[in-house]
Amino acid sequence: xxxxxxxxEMDLASSEAExxxxxxxxxxxxxxxxxxxxxxxxLVREYARRIGPLPAHPG
Numbered sequence: 001x002x003x004x005x006x007x008x009e010m011d012l013a014s015s016e017a018e019x020x021x022x023x024x025x026x027x028x029x030x031x032x033x034x035x036x037x038x039x040x041x042x043l044v045r046e047y048a049r050r051i052g053p054l055p056a057h058p059g
Contacts, residue, residue, distance in 0.1 A: 002037050 007017035021038050024030040030038045040048070 006038075 003018035003021055004014045006012070006021060007014045010017065012020075021030060021032070025032050025038070028041065029044050030040050032038055
């Protein structure tokens with residue numbers, strides 16, 4: 001995913017999404033790729049798959 005894609009999904013500015021992704025990189029939960037994309041750790045993806053979609057937040 002890219003910061004723009006995450007921002008659109010979470011209703012955030014791309015810069016905010018980029019900051020969140022960088023924090024996740026610092027914690028080794030996602031890996032930044034040279035293409036500007038990010039890849040979630042396998043355990044994070046498995047956890048997300050198990051808990052299913054999050055409910056839509058009111059907005």
